[in-house]
Amino acid sequence: xxxxxxxxxxxxxxxxxxxxxxxxxxxxxxxxxxxxxxxxxxxxxxxxxxxxxxxxxxxxxxxxxxxxxxxxxxxxxxxxxxxxxxxxxxxxxxxxxxxxxxxxxxxxxxxxxxxxxxxxxxxxxxxxxxxxxxxxxxxxxxxxxxxxxxxxxxxxxxxxxxxxxxxxxxxxxxxxxxxxxxxxxxxxxxxxxxxxxxxxxxxxxxxxxxxxxxxxxxxxxxxxxxxxxxxxxxxxxxxxxxxxxxxxxxxxxxxxxxxxxxxxxxxxxxxxxxxxxxxxxxxxxxxxxxxxxxxxxxxxxxxxxxxxxxxxxxxxxxxxxxxxxxxxxxxxxxxxxxxxxxxxxxxxxxxxxxxxxxxxxxxxxxxxxxxxxxxxxxxxxxxxxxxxxxxxxxxxxxxxxxxxxxxxxxxxxxxxxxxxxxxxxxx
Numbered sequence: 139x140x141x142x143x144x145x146x147x148x149x150x151x152x153x154x155x156x157x158x159x160x161x162x163x164x165x166x167x168x169x170x171x172x173x174x175x176x177x178x179x180x181x182x183x184x185x186x187x188x189x190x191x192x193x194x195x196x197x198x199x200x201x202x203x204x205x206x207x208x209x210x211x212x213x214x215x216x217x218x219x220x221x222x223x224x225x226x227x228x229x230x231x232x233x234x235x236x237x238x239x240x241x242x243x244x245x246x247x248x249x250x251x252x253x254x255x256x257x258x259x260x261x262x263x264x265x266x267x268x269x270x271x272x273x274x275x276x277x278x279x280x281x282x283x284x285x286x287x288x289x290x291x292x293x294x295x296x297x298x299x300x301x302x303x304x305x306x307x308x309x310x311x312x313x314x315x316x317x318x319x320x321x322x323x324x325x326x327x328x329x330x331x332x333x334x335x336x337x338x339x340x341x342x343x344x345x346x347x348x349x350x351x352x353x354x355x356x357x358x359x360x361x362x363x364x365x366x367x368x369x370x371x372x373x374x375x376x377x378x379x380x381x382x383x384x385x386x387x388x389x390x391x392x393x394x395x396x397x398x399x400x401x402x403x404x405x406x407x408x409x410x411x412x413x414x415x416x417x418x419x420x421x422x423x424x425x426x427x428x429x430x431x432x433x434x435x436x437x438x439x440x441x442x443x444x445x446x447x448x449x450x451x452x453x454x455x456x457x458x459x460x461x462x463x464x465x466x467x468x469x470x471x472x473x474x475x476x477x478x479x480x481x482x483x484x485x486x487x488x489x490x491x492x493x494x495x496x497x498x499x500x501x502x503x504x505x506x507x508x509x510x511x512x513x514x515x516x517x518x519x520x521x522x523x524x525x526x527x528x529x530x531x532x533x534x535x536x537x538x539x540x541x542x543x544x545x546x547x548x549x550x551x552x553x554x555x556x557x558x559x560x561x562x563x564x565x
Contacts, residue, residue, distance in 0.1 A: 163233035168240070171225050171271070177246045180316065181222035181275075190320035191248050192219040195305075195361045197324065197344055200336040201284060203301070203365065205291040205422065209256050210303045212363065215282030216262060218248065226275040239268040247279055248317050253358075254306040256286040261310070293422055296431040297372035298562050300342070305361040314350050318357045322346040340366045377433070380414050383407050384440050384551050387447050391540040395458040404448040411441050436558040443550060450543050458536035470535050477538035480545075 180189050194217040201211040222245070229236045242263065252260040262281045270278040289303035309317045324344040335341075343364040351358050387407045393400050415437045422431055 164235060164238065167227060167232045167235055167238060171227070171238075171240070172244060175224060175245075177244060180246055180312075181220070181224060183223055188315050188318045189220055189248070191250075191317060192321045193217070193250075193307075193319055193346070193359060194322070195324045195344070195346055196282070197341070197363070198282075200339055200341055200365070202336075203289070203291075203303075203339055205293060206420075206424070208288055208290050209286055210289040210363075211284060211286045213282075213284050215280060216250075218250065218262075218279040218281070220248065220277055221275050222246065222271075222277055223275050225271050225277065227273050229273045232273075235273070237270055237272045240271050242267050242269050242279065245269055245271075245277070247277075249310045249312060250307055250359075251310040252285065252287065252305060253308050254288050254304070256288050259310075260285070292428055293431045294429040295562055295564075296422065296433050297367055297369040297377075299367055301365045301367075303363050303365065305363075307359040307361070308351075308356045310356075313355055314357050318350075319348045319359050322348055322359060324361065338368055338371070340368060342366045372433075376414060376418060377436075380411060380437060380440050381551075381555060383410050383414075384443055387444055388544055388547050388551075390447060390451055391454065391543045395455055395536060400451050400455060401448070404444070404451050408441070408444040408448055411437065411444050415441060432558065432561050436554070439554045439558075440551075443547065443554070447543070447547060450539075450547075454536050454539045454543065457532055457539055460532040460535075462532065464532070466530060466532065466535060471530060473542075474530055474535055474538045477541055480541075 182189055196215040196217060198213040198215065201213060203210050225245075227235075247263075247269065250262050252262070262283075264281050264283060267279070267281050270280075272278075285305060287303065287305055289301065291299075291301055293299055324346045341363065343362075345362045347360050347362065349358050349360070350356070384407075387404065390400050390404045390407075393403065415434075418433065418437060422434070
């Protein structure tokens with residue numbers, strides 16, 4: 139019995155060594171797989187069914203999003219899988235080899251192209267890429283690149299806007315009944331592990347969908363990437379400075395008219411707001427569709443406020459340096475009386491304080507030898523108090539006009555800022 143077992147084990151050992159996992163077996167398997175293989179014929183045992191292609195997008199990182207040029211640049215990879223029955227083998231009969239690599243140019247692969255690439259149609263074929271072939275005929279094709287696609291930006295709510303860009307992939311030459319996408323998905327694990335993230339944008343979500351476009355009779359795979367802008371830089375360097383400039387501009391009405399600096403001060407701040415508008419225009423698309431950025435309307439409103447301040451400043455100086463002998467119109471007299479009632483510490487308040495400060499005193503009359511009180515009747519007081527027109531001068535008109543401008547423009551700036559913030563918060 140022992141004599142029979144030993145030769146049998148020896149034969150089995152020789153057989154295992156002959157078919158071991160080595161380069162000779164791998165070369166033989168490689169040649170057998172490609173023998174009589176036609177790469178221009180799609181796989182499939184029954185052509186009444188399409189070749190099902192699985193596709194997964196691996197997102198690595200966001201390079202840049204140029205809103206002016208409507209160009210999105212991302213780094214990623216596509217994992218594409220399908221079944222080719224012509225590339226099956228028995229791993230036990232081939233040295234337990236379960237998979238092998240074959241150059242992509244030697245095998246059939248789906249003709250997938252990016253339809254909305256920025257510089258024209260872009261195929262996924264890259265030089266030096268091989269396809270992993272498994273013993274059961276499953277093929278896995280991994281191709282990665284920096285993909286630049288066309289993405290039209292909607293900057294209505296800039297700088298708190300969100301953008302959704304899509305990579306539109308189609309089977310270039312195949313009909314849906316020949317090649318179609320089966321299971322699709324996206325993975326952002328690489329981005330979380332190997333990417334530091336974009337300093338201006340945050341990737342919120344990535345989804346993959348498939349549709350059949352009847353117009354071009356092909357299957358369209360869309361990789362939808364939702365981006366959220368990081369607004370801190372724009373808020374600190376653009377919005378807040380403009381708001382502060384407009385608030386500082388109000389102090390032009392506090393400057394003494396004799397200083398001669400009011401016009402220069404208002405023009406300087408007006409030019410500062412115009413410079414911020416120029417800087418912003420260089421970072422936004424030159425388009426009116428779907429809508430101009432709300433920030434542009436906000437900056438334009440602040441520019442108009444600065445222009446109105448400069449015009450009102452000129453009128454205030456004109457009132458101040460008016461000739462004293464020139465009569466004051468009735469409407470300006472009425473305006474001054476209204477401002478006296480609105481503003482604290484007005485001339486009317488001062489006069490009322492003067493009236494209440496009159497105290498009764500007694501005087502000794504040399505003729506009668508009696509003490510007489512200096513209390514006066516109301517008609518006598520009316521003769522003492524000056525008429526409203528007696529203290530109304532052009533300088534007071536200018537001062538009342540400055541007080542009106544401070545109240546008016548402060549209210550106007552608060553309203554414009556509130557409308558702008560409410561508009562952005564609706565995003």
